[in-house]
Amino acid sequence: MEKLRMGVIGTSDHYELRVATPLKSSLLVEPYGIASRNLEKAKAYAQKWDFSRAYGSYEELLADPNIDFVYTPLPNYLHLELIKKAADAGKPVICEKPLGLNAREAVEAAEYCAKKGVPVMEAFMYRFHPQWRRAAEIVKCGEIGTVVSTNGLFSYNLKDGSNIRNIAAAGGGAILDIGCYTVSSARLLMGGEPERVVATLIRDPVFKTDILVSALLDFGGGRVSSFTIGTQAYPYQRVTALGTGGALSVKVPFNSYADTPGELTVNSGLGGRVVETEIVDQYLLEFDNFAEAIINKTEVPTPISDAIANMAVLDALFASAVSGSWEPVRKY
Template sequence: MAKTRWGILSTAKIGTGKVIPGIQRAKGAEAVAIASRDLARAEAAAKELGIPKAYGSYEALLADPDIDAIYNPLPNHLHVPLTLQAVAAGKHVLCEKPIGLTAQDAAQLLVLPRDRLVMEAFMVRFHPQWLRAREAARSGELGEVRAIQAFFSYYNVDPANVRNQLDIGGGGILDIGCYPIVAGRFIFEAEPRRVVALVDRDPATGVDRLASAILDFGEGRRAEFTVSTQLTPLQRVDIVGTRKRFEITIPFNAPQAEAVTVYTDDGSRLGDASAVAQTIAPVDQYAEEVDAFSAAIRGEITLPYGPADAVQNMKIIDALFRSEKSGAWEAV
C-alpha cells in the first residue's frame, strides 16, 4: 500500500506531541516534512521526530510536490487562511478544531475543489470507545437515549498563551466546548435545534473561562456540558438512556496507544456498584484518524466529515455566543 505523505504546518505542541506520533504509528501514512516560520525550530523538531525535511516557511512546505496531505494545527485565526492556501497548492488538509472563528469564516471552505479533501480534526470520532458508545445508543442497549452530560476543563491563565488571546480565537468554547458539541451530534446522530448558554469571561483577557450550555435536539433529547479553562483538569461523558447509562471516563484526551475502560450501568445498585466495565484495547486515536483520512485520499473509503460538517459545528458555536449576549434560547 502506498502511504500518504504528510506535511505539518508549525511545531505546535498538539502536532509534535500527539498528531505526528499518530502519523508515524499509522499504517497508511508517513510524516515527510515540517515547517515553521523559524527554520531552526523546524530543523530541531524534524531531527527530534525523525522527519526528513524541514522548511523555514509555510509556503515552502506547501510548494513541496512530494506532499499529499497537510496537517494544520496553527492558531484558530489561521485555520481557514492556511487551509485555503494548502488546497490551492493541491493538498488535502486535516485542520485542527475549531475549523474557523465563526460559521461565516468557515463557510469559505464550502467552495473548494471536490477532489481536495478537508476535514476538521476531531480524533475522538475514530476512537473505538466512541464507536462503542454510539453502537450502544443505536442498538437500544441503553434504551431510549435522552440525555448526554459532559464536563471538560483545564487550568491555564497564561496571557501569552494563544488560548487566552481573544482576537485570535481564544477561549474555552472554541477550544474545548466544540468537543461536547460533537459528542451530542455523534451520539444522537442529529442536529440541535436551539441552544442556551451561560458564560463567564476573564476580566483581564476577555476570553470565556467558564461556560455551560444546553443543546436541544428535539423529541425530548438534550446534551448539556460545562467547559472551563480555569478549573482543575477534569473530563467525563455520560450518555443516559431509559435502560442504562454509558460512561466514558477519559473521553477526549484518551492516552495514546493505551487501553481505556468504559462502563455501562443499569442503576440497580447505589453509586457505581452496578457498573459493568469494558476494556477497550490499546489504540492511538490520532493514528486512527490519520489512517482514515489517508484512506479517503486514496479513494479507499468515503468519510462523512467534510467542510459542511465543520461549518455546522461552527453554527452551533455561533448560536451559543448569541445566547451569551441575549440570555435566551437561540436557534441554530
Template sequence: MKPLRWGILGAANFARKHMGPAIHAAKGAELAALATSSPQKAAGFEAFAPGIRVHDSYDALLADPAIDAVYIPLPNHLHVEWSLKALAAGKHVLCEKPMTLQADEFDQLIAARDASGKLAAEAYMIVHHPQFIRTRELVQGGAIGKLVHVDATFSFFNDDANNIRNKPEAGGGGLRDIGVYTFGSARFVTGQEPVAIPYAKLRMDNDVDVFAQVSADFADFTYTATVSMRMFPRQEITFHGDKGVLKLTCPFNANDFDAATLTLETEGQTVTTERWPGVNQYVLQVENFCNAVQTGAAYPCPLEFSRGTQQMIDMVFAAGGQRA
C-alpha cells in the same frame, strides 16, 4: 500503494508531541516535511522522523511537489487562510480544530474542497476512537432504551496570559478549544442537531470565554454541558436513557487523561465495562484520512459535520450574549 506524503505547517508543541508522531507511525502515511524557520524547533521533529525535510516558510512547503497532504496546527485565526492556500496548492488538508471561528466560514472551505477534488477535514480525533464508535452503536441501537438526557463536562486550568487559548486575537477561549468535544461528541453519537439553546451562562476574561454552562434542546432529548479553562481537569460524558445509562469517563484525551473506558448500566443492575488500552486516536485519524484519499472511502468526519459543531458553538455564544 504509495504512502501519502505529509508536511506540517509550523512546529507547534501539539504537532511535535502528538500529531507528528502519529503521522510518522500511521499506516499509509509518510511524514516528509516540516515548515519552520527555527532549527531548534525542527530538531524536536527530527528526533523521531530522521531525514524530514525542513522548509523555512509555509509557502515553500506548499510549493513542494513531493508533498501530498498537509497538517495545519497553526493558531485558530489562521486556520481558514492556510487551509484555503493548501487546497489551492493541490494539497489534501487536515486542520486542527476549530477549523473556523464561525460556522459560515465552512462554506468557503467546502467550496474549495469540492473545486480542488482534495480531501479537507478538521482534526477531530475522537470520532475515530472505538469508544465513540461503540457508544454510537449502543445508543442508537437502543441499549439504554429511549435517550432522555446527555450531560458532558470538559475542564482544565490555564490562566497563562501568553498562551494562545487566552488571546482573543488568536481565536482563543474554552468553547472553541474544548467545547468542540462536548458538543460534537453528542451530535456524533446521537446523529441529532440542537434545535434551541435555552440557557448559556458565560464568564469572560480578557474577551475570551473561560467558563460556560449550557443547556440545549435536541429533537428527542435534552443536553447540558460545562466547559471551562479555569477549573481542575475533568472530562466525562453520560448518555441517560429510560432503560439504562452509558458513561465515558475519559472521552476526549483517551489514555492521556485516563484509560478509555465505557460503562453501561442497564435494568437489573447489570453493569458492563469495556476498555481500550493503548489505542492511539491520532494514529487512527491519520490512517482513516489516508485511506479516504487512497481508496475513496468515506471519511468519518467531513467538513459538513464540523460545520454543525461550529454552528452549535455560535448558538451558545449568541444565547450567552456574546459575539461568536
C-alpha cells in the same frame, strides 16, 4: 504500500506532544516536511522529529510536489487561510478543530475545497477511538433505549497569558477550544442536531476569553443535552448519556490514554457492566483513516458537513451568551 508524505504547517507543541510519536507506527503516513516562518526553527524541529525536509515558509512547503497532504495544527484564526492555500496547491488537508472561527468560515472552507476538488477534514481524533465507536453502537442498537439527555464536563487550568488558548484575537477561549468536543459528542449520542441553545459565559478580565461556560442544547421533544466547560478549573472530563432504558458513561472521553484500554460504564435492565476497548492511539487512527480515504479516493471519515453543523451550534452559544436567551441553531 508506499506511504503518503505529510507536510506539517507549523512547529506546534500539539504535534510534538500527541501526534509525532504515534505516527512513527503508521504504515500509511510518512511525516515528510515541516514548515515554519523561521527556517532555523523548522530545521531544528525536523531533526528532532525525523522530517526529511524543512521549509522557511508555509508557501514553500505547499509548493513541494513531494507533499501528498498537509496537516495544520496552527491557531484557529489561521485555519481558513491555510485551508485555502492548501486547496490552491491541490493538497488534501486535515485541519485541527475547530475548522474555523465560526460556521461561516467552515462553509467557506468547504465550498472552496469542493471547488478545487480537494478533500478536507476537521481533526476530531476522539471520533476514531473504539470506546466512542462502541458507545455509538450501544446507542444505535437501542440497548439504553432512546437517549433523552447527555451531560458533558471538560476543563483544564491554564492561566498563562502567552498561550494561544488565552488570546482572544487568535480564537482562544473555552467554547472554541473544548466546547467543540462537548457539542460534538452530544450531537453524536443524541443522533441529531439541536434546535436551539442557551448558555451562560464568564470571561477572564484580562484575557477577554471565555473561561467558564454552561449550556443547554434543546434537541426537541423534551430531549436536552447539558455541558460545562472551563479553562481555569480543575482538569476533568466525563460524558454521560441517559436513555429511556439505561445509561452509559465514557470515563476519559477526549484525551484518552494511548497505553490503557478505553472504558465505558453501561447500565441497563440487565444490570451494570464496565466495557473495556482495545489499547489504541486515537491520533494514529485519525491520520491513518484520513490517509486511507485519500489513497482509495473515498469520502473522508468525518465529513465536512459535520464540522459545519458543529460550528453552527458554537455560533448559537456565543449569541446566547450575549442575548441571555435561547438562540436558534442556524441550518446550513
